[in-house]
Amino acid sequence: MSSANTLASQFGSAIIEQIDFRDETTLIVDQESAKEILRFCRDELKFDYLVDISSLDNLGTEPRWEMVYELCQLGNGTNEHLRIKYALGENEKADSVCDLWATANWHEREVYDMMGIEFTGHPDLRRILMWEGFPFFPLRKDFPLAGRESEMPDVAFTDRAPLEGGPFVTSPTSASTVHREPRSRDMK
Amino acid sequence: MSVMTTTQHAAYDTKVEGNIVFTQVDTAINWMRKNSVWPMPMGLACCAIELMGSASSRYDISRFGAEVMRFSPRQADVMIVAGTVTYKMALAVKRIWDQMPEPKWCIAMGACASSGGMYRSYAVLQGIDNLIPVDVYISGCPPRPEAVLEGLMRLQKKIEAEKSATSQFKKS
Numbered sequence: 001m002s003s004a005n006t007l008a009s010q011f012g013s014a015i016i017e018q019i020d021f022r023d024e025t026t027l028i029v030d031q032e033s034a035k036e037i038l039r040f041c042r043d044e045l046k047f048d049y050l051v052d053i054s055s056l057d058n059l060g061t062e063p064r065w066e067m068v069y070e071l072c073q074l075g076n077g078t079n080e081h082l083r084i085k086y087a088l089g090e091n092e093k094a095d096s097v098c099d100l101w102a103t104a105n106w107h108e109r110e111v112y113d114m115m116g117i118e119f120t121g122h123p124d125l126r127r128i129l130m131w132e133g134f135p136f137f138p139l140r141k142d143f144p145l146a147g148r149e150s151e152m153p154d155v156a157f158t159d160r161a162p163l164e165g166g167p168f169v170t171s172p173t174s175a176s177t178v179h180r181e182p183r184s185r186d187m188k
Numbered sequence: 189m190s191v192m193t194t195t196q197h198a199a200y201d202t203k204v205e206g207n208i209v210f211t212q213v214d215t216a217i218n219w220m221r222k223n224s225v226w227p228m229p230m231g232l233a234c235c236a237i238e239l240m241g242s243a244s245s246r247y248d249i250s251r252f253g254a255e256v257m258r259f260s261p262r263q264a265d266v267m268i269v270a271g272t273v274t275y276k277m278a279l280a281v282k283r284i285w286d287q288m289p290e291p292k293w294c295i296a297m298g299a300c301a302s303s304g305g306m307y308r309s310y311a312v313l314q315g316i317d318n319l320i321p322v323d324v325y326i327s328g329c330p331p332r333p334e335a336v337l338e339g340l341m342r343l344q345k346k347i348e349a350e351k352s353a354t355s356q357f358k359k360s
């Protein structure tokens with residue numbers, strides 16, 4: 001029985017959707033049961049390696065955030081991957097999984113640093129890429145690509161980058177590369 | 189060469205003549221300076237790899253007297269900013285620059301150090317010349333070692349033209 005089936009029989013309605021795409025399984029789960037499902041994955045299904053934690057900003061839709069956990073079985077040699085996603089409201093906090101996989105510590109700090117999602121139960125939730133005191137969360141969709149001005153005396157400062165008509169974005173098209181190549185576009 | 193004693197006064201020695209060069213103090217000092225610029229390799233990203241390449245045996249930066257990479261700013265003459273200067277690193281680069289004794293020069297190596305390069309973003313300083321004065325900009329992403337050597341030679345030309353000693357004298 002595949003891991004996804006085991007989870008489905010174990011957690012029932014807490015698994016909202018299963019997406020299979022080119023032998024990759026993604027489970028969209030309920031936020032309340034997410035931690036239990038992840039614990040079950042580690043203890044019973046032998047997903048001993050947490051590859052990555054990432055987050056998505058679906059600005060304009062509710063719930064705003066989406067958490068993504070990428071799991072892998074290393075120890076038993078199957079190298080099976082499983083992706084678990086759940087939605088998270090704008091003002092909600094995610095459950096830390098540091099107690100399940102030690103590596104989650106830095107992944108969660110990065111999510112916090114870039115997206116501003118906080119984690120309950122994280123032992124040391126500090127910024128990891130930007131400096132302590134940087135006032136923004138730069139990977140949020142409402143943060144401009146050019147950045148914003150900030151100033152922390154003796155630590156660091158930031159400025160707006162000149163975009164000269166940009167940002168320059170490529171558009172997916174089956175037409176020639178001339179149509180595809182990056183041009184400045186009105187972002188409104 | 190004969191050994192001179194105090195009793196035996198130095199007569200004019202024609203053999204010495206060919207070993208004396210008349211020049212200006214500026215020229216002499218600049219000649220010494222330009223052939224022994226010790227770089228402070230401020231390697232911050234991929235460009236630093238090419239900088240290492242220019243120090244390697246194939247390109248051999250020591251042909252131009254600049255092989256003595258100094259990781260202490262106190263012993264360095266030219267800061268080669270090789271790589272992406274993030275805002276997080278920017279003030280540290282400035283601080284190291286401030287610790288370098290005069291006379292000092294700066295080479296901005298590559299697109300990132302010169303202008304922020306492809307990183308028009310919230311995290312990257314848009315050119316190290318926002319913080320420290322740059323003498324030579326080297327284009328490229330990354331520049332090839334030949335370009336680094338070319339940049340170094342341009343800097344040597346610039347050093348040659350300086351008023352190293354005469355600028356110290358005040359006109360009365």
Ligand code: SF4
Pocket residue numbers: 233234235236270271272297298299300301305328329330331
């Ligand atoms: S100019 Fe290019 S090679 Fe050099 S640091 Fe920037 S991205 Fe890397």
